[in-house]
Amino acid sequence: MENKQKLNIKDWAEEDRPREKMLLKGVAALSDAELLGILIGSGNKNETAVELAQRILHSASNNLNALGKFAIKDLIRNFNGIGEAKAITIAAAMELGKRRKLSEVMVQPQITSxxxxxxxxxxxxxxxxxxxxxxxxxxxxxxxxxxxxxxxxxxxxxxxxxxxxxxxxxxxxxxxxxxxxxxxxxxxxxxxxxxxxxxxxxxxxxxxxxxxxxxxxxxxxxxxxxxxxxxx
Incomplete structure (x- = not known):
């Protein structure tokens, strides 16, 4: 039986790599998993960063609000490849998203004269x-x-x-x-x-x-x- 070799993100087509895809197509073109993959940067010996991000999101029912409730210690304990630094990065990103929702929309002045x-x-x-x-x-x-x-x-x-x-x-x-x-x-x-x-x-x-x-x-x-x- 042929061994299945794990592909690193660097082995992907350039337009499929999250960072390159963001630059090429804009941030809105990325999935939640790809965005989360950019945040964590790397995966583990069995998963790319995006595959690890997909598994993390799956455990949160693919719901970002649910992911925002994960404790840092739970991320570290439950996901191989997520250490303290990566868990803190995820938690910080979730908090920024929450604060953005609470922020007032900036009013742009309109020029009439x-x-x-x-x-x-x-x-x-x-x-x-x-x-x-x-x-x-x-x-x-x-x-x-x-x-x-x-x-x-x-x-x-x-x-x-x-x-x-x-x-x-x-x-x-x-x-x-x-x-x-x-x-x-x-x-x-x-x-x-x-x-x-x-x-x-x-x-x-x-x-x-x-x-x-x-x-x-x-x-x-x-x-x-x-x-x-x-x-x-």
């Missing part, structure tokens, strides 16, 4: 003695996905790399963006360089179907909106 942008950035930019350029990345509902600084410069200006903005917008799955920067001089009127950056970012956004909704220039107590002024 240039005033909304001003109120977000005035506390950040108004008192600076140097220029900073920031961008808001928005979803289809004009809710903020991300707020990030893209450049920091001197009193008279700063350099903006449109490519970096577009890369971040694409990675964040944004559908729109708003540029914002300050004028330490107190004059909120746009410069020739401001106009050029606006044109370049608008064109890059048009190509990638990510609309530039506005460019706001903030000074102390005042602001200029390209959209409000009909310049966008």
């Amino acid at each position: 240039s005033d909304d942008v001003y109120h977000i950035f005035h506390p950040v930019l108004a008192d600076l003695n140097h220029e900073e350029v920031w961008v808001l990345l928005l979803n289809r509902s004009n809710k903020v996905i991300k707020k990030m600084q893209v450049s920091k410069g001197g009193i008279n200006g700063t350099v903006v790399d449109v490519r970096l903005i577009m890369k971040e917008a694409i990675d964040s799955l944004a559908t729109a963006m708003i540029l914002c920067h300050n004028h330490p001089s107190g004059n909120s009127n746009p410069s020739g360089n401001d106009n050029e950056i606006t044109r370049n970012l608008k064109e890059a956004g048009r190509i990638m179907d990510i609309q530039l909704l506005d460019h706001i220039i903030i000074s102390d107590g005042d602001f200029y909106s390209y959209l409000d002024e009909g310049e966008l």
Whole structure:
């Protein structure tokens, strides 16, 4: 009779390995056992990490709530290959899942006007003695996905790399963006360089179907909106 040789996870097809599968297809594509297998990292001499995870889940009737009630000592005692460190990792993951359910859903601010942008950035930019350029990345509902600084410069200006903005917008799955920067001089009127950056970012956004909704220039107590002024 031919001996059945155990396959290590490294022997699996790359798209079937849990870590590689997560990177390739996203975390939602993984089963509970595969996710648990990533947590425990390795199995025992007879089982891969995923096979051990399947057995652990089976003992909990394939119910994560039931698994969350397992004591650390029971995991160690009942499953070959689960030591203290792995048992603690499982317990910590179960606790994080429970706390996530109890956490309040983060409310994303929605942008409806240039005033909304001003109120977000005035506390950040108004008192600076140097220029900073920031961008808001928005979803289809004009809710903020991300707020990030893209450049920091001197009193008279700063350099903006449109490519970096577009890369971040694409990675964040944004559908729109708003540029914002300050004028330490107190004059909120746009410069020739401001106009050029606006044109370049608008064109890059048009190509990638990510609309530039506005460019706001903030000074102390005042602001200029390209959209409000009909310049966008």
